[in-house]
Amino acid sequence: MEHKRKCISCGEIKSRDELIRIMSEYNSENVVVQPNSTTFGRSVYLCYNKSCIESACKKNRISKCLKASIPSELKGQLLNELRNKENK
């Protein structure tokens, strides 16, 4: 079965590779964008979509869903992911 995940911003359900994964690591409580598969923690997902990224940052949704504090550079990292995806 294909893994489906839900965007925390618009609520759309998409397959895993259509979403950006943001994880709060269990050990360090670092918040990482697109963690590798050996990292464990609580994850949320966002569409590769500027409006989803901006609205999630604005409403503090990532922080609430991860129950973690979000570094100020996270938004920039997310927008970078978006740019990388578009350039592929």
Ligand SMILES: [Zn+2]
């Ligand atoms: Zn979305």
